[in-house]
Amino acid sequence: MFFVIFISVIIIQRIVELWIAKKNEIWIKKQGGVEAGKNHYKLMVLIHSCFILSLLAEVFGLKRSLIANWWILIALFILSQIGRVWVIISLGRFWNTKILVLPDAKIIKKGPYRWLKHPNYIIVTLELIIIPLLFQAYYTLIAFFIFNLLILSVRIPTEERMLSLHTDYLKVQNMERRFLIHLKREK
Structure with missing residues (x-):
């Protein structure tokens, strides 16, 4: 029932996100x-839809149940959802599931974007680990972790290329290195 x-x-939640997008x-x-990225976007939607179907099939078909220390993973999942909301709020009207860039827009450097270049992709990756692990759906975890890495290997360069062509992305990236901490290059 919990599942x-x-x-x-x-x-x-995904339906609401698509409405916002x-x-x-x-x-x-x-x-x-x-x-940009219309072709791989279709593949990304397919991957995320199949993730849900695979999870349903594995949990019901192989009679998977909650992992023993489920509360730890629920806590991590809730934190990831707080991160997701933070990302959406930080980007405001610029948040989308598609790669849409407004020419000459300034790169957003607030919220998690102060420290990370692509926090939304980190959150999605964590979800694709946490959710199947929570229900011991190990086949789904392995398959969709790999599918996610493959689609991100196409999506992130496409997104960065678009941002570089149409915004101040390169300037911001050359001035600041964003990963886990905020650093400014000394002059």
């Missing part, structure tokens, strides 16, 4: 925003 409620919450897409395109 059904948990997976239902995730599906509802669509609203933001309409706005950014009206402002002159440009899109």
Whole structure:
């Protein structure tokens, strides 16, 4: 029963995120925003949809149950969701599931973007580990961790290329190194 409620919450959350993304897409395109990565976006949607289906199949088909120390993973999942909301709020109208860039926009350097270049992808990767691990769905964990790494190996360079072409991304990246800490190059 817990699994059904948990997976239902995730599906509802994804639907709400797609609604937010669509609203933001309409706005950014009206402002002159440009899109990239349409082909791999379809693959990314397929991967994330199949993740849910694989999780359902493995949990029900192989009769998986909650891991012994489930509360630790639930806590990590809740933290990841707080991070997800922080990312969405920090980017505001610029947050999207697609690669949409507004030419000449300034790179956002608030929220988790003060320290990390791609916090949303870190959060998604953590979810693809935490959720299957929570229900001992190890086949789903391994397969979709690999699929996620493959799609991110295409998506991140595409996104960075678009940001470099249309914004001050390169300037910001040359002045600041963002990973886990905020550093400024001394002059």
